[in-house]
Amino acid sequence: MLSDTHQHVLQLDLLGTPQAWISVEQAAVHHASGTVVWVDGDGPLRTLRGGWNAVTGRQSAIEVFPIIAVGGHSRINLFDVAPAVTRRKLFQRDRHTCAYCSQRFADRDLQCEHIVPASRGGPWSWMNLVAACGACNGRKAARTPAEAGMPLVYLPYVPSRFEDFLLAGRSIRADVHDWLAVRLPKGSRLN
Secondary structure, three states: OOOOOOOEEEEEOOOOOEEEEEEHHHHHHHHHOOOEEEEEOOOOOEEEEEEEOOOOOOEEEEEEOOEEEEOOOOOOOHHHOOOOOOHHHHHHHOOOEOOOOOOEOOHHHEEEEEOOOHHHOOOOOHHHEEEEEHHHHHHHOOOOHHHHOOOOOOOOOOOOHHHHHHHOOOOOOHHHHHHHHOOOOOOOOOO
16 A cells, blocks of 8 residues: 555646646546546556446556546636635745845744735735745834845745645645646746
């Protein structure tokens, strides 16, 4: 029996746009219903076995690959949907580096820092948030970087869908990571 590590499947649309992380069982339903158009990965993630065919005497089996593309299309352009901002994904996007002093820190020593302070209406968004250490965040306080005399050492950006699936923090198989990584935009901090 395989361990539960790496037991999720990257579901794509027909064109290869990431849609969701799904369970092996959900992927098997797509296989059984005939909606899987193509698969990728270094080999099957799992083989699920079913009943025996009375005529042929063979047992049914579904090989579930770590990457599946399903037919049909999304009703919305998934590239127009900004990924949700989370503390963990923000710190990973910014490579655990303070946007003011450029030092690297552990998650526990970083804070989500509003470039335009929340007290002034600054939104919780990819373009208004950066990782900052406690000392720099305290020093900047409720001012803009210009008012505090603390220029940003890097600029915020909205991650692409491919980056978002890597930033989600899952423990993924190397072949799935590589598949996503080759599709990262040029200049991505995740390269």
